Amino acid sequence: MNIQWYPGHMKKTRDLISTHIKLVDFVVELLDARAPLASRNPLFDDLLGDKKRLLLLNKADLAEERVNQQWIHYFEKEGHDVLLMNAKDGSTAKMLDKLQQMGEPLQQKLIEQGRKARSLRIMILGVPNVGKSSLINRLVGRSSAKTGDRPGVTRGKQWVRLRGDLELFDTPGILWPKFDDQEQALYLALLGSIRDEILDLGDLAYRLIGILKEHYPGLLQKRYGVEEEGEIIEIMDAIALSRGALLPGKRIDYDRVSRLLLDEFRGGILGRISLEQPEYEGVEEAL
Ligand SMILES: Nc1nc2c(ncn2[C@@H]2O[C@H](COP(=O)(O)OP(=O)(O)OP(=O)(O)O)[C@@H](O)[C@H]2O)c(=O)[nH]1
Ligand SMILES: [Mg+2]
DSSP states (O other): OOOOOOOOOOEEHHHHHHHHHHGGGGEEEEEESSSSSTTOTTHHHHHHTTTTTEEEEEGGGGGHHHHHHHHHHHHHTTTTTTEOOOOSSSHHHHHHHHHHHHHHHHHHHHHHOOOHHHEEEEEEETTSSSSSSHHHHHHHHHHHHHSSSSSSSOOSEEEEEEETTTEEEOOOOOOOOOOOOOOHHHHHHHHOSSSGSOOOHHHHHHHHHHHHHHHHHHHHHHHHHHOOOSSSHHHHHHHHHHHTOOHHHHHHHHHHHHHHHHHHHHTTTOOOOOOOOSSSSSSSSGG
């Protein structure tokens, strides 16, 4: 499976970001805590220039806490401002404090110039489905931006004003023109940042089983009551049997069992799972 996805609306969004970047004071870039490197869009470095940015490792509730802490350490060592976030139902207090702190020198400068302090303008960036609109809703305290568990929910730009001292600019999630690293592309697909319709879900679920078997031994056994010793395809068959994902004639319904596995992983039902860990290169060995 060679995964590539860069539809026209992403190119448009890229242009939108580049024309609007000068209007904002900072950028908040969301990464998925389960795979922060794979979900880090390399285009942003060019697009943002030297614009100050706060990294948020979002969906931290779906990743392992121990690994989250390692990632915080990793990004801090790289010189980034970084926080863990749960945009679905977590607190935004730390983030608001941090933004206020980042805005301090700017406000100071305005006052020194004899001008009035003004609200901070912040652009929210990240790959599709990482939780940008959810974060905005959380900050605003109501559903002002449309969200959904699939990529491409936000279309076009959207400004949201928050409590008078922050203005947020929601953007549609974008990827980049070519995934050179197919392992990262696989992680993006698992995270739901790539349109499922262009993916081979059977293959995706197969690779997920490989990762879980290697890095979370016992998890599949606990959830589905299956043996983890055999070949991946045998494990998949056993899960299908235990969940009744069968076609007439007791044949395995691979579409259904794949969907089930992916949904349960994405929704955190399988538990807190980190696909990437900073101390090793990837989970290649598991595939
Ligand atoms: N568990 C958990 N789910 C989250 C979190 N943040 C967002 N979600 C869910 O992830 C899905 C995607 O959220 P959105 O806010 O629509 O993502 P987006 O980045 O705006 O996506 P696009 O507009 O498509 O680029 C939704 O189902 C959210 O409920 C989080 O921190 N934890
Ligand atoms: Mg959105």
